[in-house]
Amino acid sequence: MRFLGMVLVAWCLGLTACGSEFDEPTAACAQSCAGCCSGDKCFDGTGIEACGAGGAICDRCEGLEDCADRGEAGRSCYFDRSERWRIQPVSAVIAPINPIGDEEWDIDGSAPDVVVELECPAGDKDIKTRTPEGSGYTPTWTEGGCTTTRGDLADRSIYIEVFDVDVTIDDVMFSERYLLKAEDFRSGTFSIALPEQEKGVVRFTLTRSP
Ligand SMILES: [Ca+2]
Ligand SMILES: [Ca+2]
Structure with a gap:
């Protein structure tokens, strides 16, 4: 059937x-x-x-x-293409050990300094945004999201990069494109799983913006 x-x-x-x-x-x-x-x-x-x-x-x-x-x-x-929506990384769960190399995130054994960068489609270009550093294994953020139109978000994916900020080379945890789905807009939230990290996840809110 x-x-x-x-x-x-x-x-x-x-x-x-x-x-x-x-x-x-x-x-x-x-x-x-x-x-x-x-x-x-x-x-x-x-x-x-x-x-x-x-x-x-x-x-x-x-x-x-x-x-x-x-x-x-x-x-x-x-479907209102001109309606403005805000995408904000709000929280994450980071594995205690960096799966690449199977060692601690930072040489001094401290917790990762987690930043989320977004590239959100806006007309014929992208808006690049970056959160402050969230420290610890369950970082949270309230700033550094992007705001763009629903039409742009329907047509094109956003680029998401998640990494631990380091002095020389950052530890990248995630770098992929993500196309928002209808249910993401309806529920007002979506999340991405961090590869190789058991329970590793980054959560975002998706809200109408005035
Ligand atoms: Ca590191
Ligand atoms: Ca670091």
Whole structure:
């Protein structure tokens, strides 16, 4: 059945007029429902699963769309490319031993000095940001994130580098691109696993910015 479902989804994606899972509103629902309708069923219409207002047929929001109240245009699934979002590294868990070389992070045996650098897409260039040094094996940060538009973040990945600052050559823990997913925006958070570090992770918040 799963295979059949995938085939149907693939088939539907290829057609612009693929049938909605919702039925045309009945006259009774259209007149009495403040949210959205499917047949004679009235939904409150504020969620991405069933979005709409004024007794219109419900819509399921896809991808990065929100169920958004758009004033006179009513409530509908909408993806606002110009909306500004902030990506902030907030915390990490670092392994006690550097997996590269299997030794302590710093020669004097002290904890790593962890910095997260981001390159966030902004138009045809990137914004580069850098957190302060977070010390210890569970560093936290409140500064050094980037803010850019949702459209840029939908089109292009961010580059993330995590490292222990050293006098000569930094110990790099992570350097990869990451493309934000719809669920990252919905949950307002995402994390990356640090390779070779058991339980090693860096967590980020993803918030709308005024
Ligand atoms: Ca080091
Ligand atoms: Ca260091």
